[in-house]
Amino acid sequence: MFITFEGPDGSGKTTQIKAIGSELQAKGYDIIYTREPGGTEISDQIREIIMNMKNKRMAPRTEILLFCSARAQLVEELIRPALDAGKIVISDRYADSTLAYQGYGHGYDQDVLIQLLNFATGGLWPDLTLLLDISAEKGLQRRLTNQEEWNRMDDYQLAFHERVREGYHALAAADPARWQRIDADQPAAIITRQISAVIEKRLVQSIGKRKNPD
Ligand SMILES: Nc1ncnc2c1ncn2[C@@H]1O[C@H](COP(=O)(O)OP(=O)(O)O)[C@@H](O)[C@H]1O
Ligand SMILES: [Mg+2]
Secondary structure, three states, X not given: OEEEEEOOOOOOHHHHHHHHHHHHHHOOOXXXXXXXXXXXXXXXXXXXXXXXXXXXXXXXXXXXXHHHHHHHXXXXXXXXXXXXXXXXXXXXXXXXXXXXHHHHHOOOOHHHHHHHHHHXXXXXXXXXXXXXXXXXXXXXXXXXXXXXXXXXXXOOOHHHHHHHHHHHHHHHHHOXXXXXXXXXXXXXXXXXXXXXXXXXXXXHHHHHHHHOOO
């Protein structure tokens, strides 16, 4: 099973993945965890170019292709082999981030982006995507108050982050079988419990399907 976490920076993706990952491991599941952009040596080098505050002149098209390059390497080197080996892969962001940020945020054509993403990933889309939904202000506020490293993506204006949020809502509405929206403006432990219930249900369903193939 391939599970991805989406939502703005500051929505709690990393916090939740850590909690859920250890919970699933304790239950005996074999988990591979990765983050985007990055996750392999080559992808991490591309991440550094994308995030570096020195690269403020980066054109959106360059940004799109760099994200796709990092992702192509990640799928090939890590995600595909892990899924083929029967592991659960959890990714902190994936292809939907490109649709939300570069598509809805920067206004690039969704159909073109989907073609690019299908090329980059070999057509691999997640089985389950958790959307940690929070207002753009609250997400950015968390990053500021917790004095986290401020990257080039945070520096886009609030209106951009609001478009991204609307984009996530549209993506989730278009494919409710894959997406699950979680209210991220709640205490972390409550969010963990909600996500845990969703994943547990999916795992039981997928085991059921394997036992009773139709
Ligand atoms: N439910 C929550 N309520 C309040 N603060 C949170 C919550 N979840 C995470 N945080 C804090 O907000 C910041 C961003 O969380 P993080 O997990 O890094 O988000 P993301 O990976 O989505 O950017 C961190 O400082 C984290 O401790
Ligand atoms: Mg994070």
